[in-house]
Amino acid sequence: MRVEDDHHGAIEAYNKGFDTFEMCSNLNILDYKMIKAFSEILMQFINIVSPVHVNENKERIRDLINKYSSQLALTPNVSRIITKFNEKFENKYFEQDSLKYDSSKLVGKIQRNNEILERPFVFIASDNVRYYANKIDFIEINSWVEWKNIQNGQLVSFDVGENYEGVCAKNIKILEVK
Structure with missing residues (x-):
């Protein structure tokens, strides 16, 4: 009974x-x-779930992977998480190539003055570096209304590129949870 209590406490x-x-x-x-x-914690959790607790935790883990797939894809653990999930739960819910780690992407936070929303640019802070980011380099922004809804501190992924001024952010994707 003690081991079961410890396992339940860990979960x-x-x-x-x-x-x-x-x-x-x-x-x-x-x-x-x-x-x-x-x-890393999600990977550890998948590893420690005992056969007794597999069914009661499968849905939670699957939902977390689905909900945070764009964030998980930014980490080197993503393919191991998918493989371990499929092995542990004897389930091929996730295709092995459905989420891939993209080591070329950087992650940063929007820095914008919310009082001046009409400007077609913001800055992105990542690892103590600020990157210029033009509205046209946001992959999913199609209108000024969407542009104005971008919030200071919002998490984004991006590539480092260049424009006529120098180094900047390109292929910017807002990492939102739906």
Whole structure:
């Protein structure tokens, strides 16, 4: 009975960690270190789930992977998470190539003055470097209304590129949780 209690306590602790990550995501305060830690903890959680607790945890893990797929794809653990999930739960819910790690992408946070929303640019802060980011380099922004809805501190992924002024952010994707 003692081992079962310890295992149940561990599952509760992991679930509290997942809830904290979701809360931080909802508050738009995620950064790359938090995302990487989340991916590592998710991997550990999949590893420790005992056969007795597989069915009661499968849905939670699958939902976390689905909900945070764009964030997980920024970490080197993503393919191992998918492989381990499919092995552990004897389920091919995720195709092995459905989420791939893209090591060329950087992650940063929008820095904008919300009082001047008409300007067609913002800055992105990543690892103590600020990158210029033009509205046209946001992949999913199609209108001024969408542009004005971008929030200061919002998490984005991007490539480093160049424009006539120098180094800047390109192929910018807002990392939002739906």
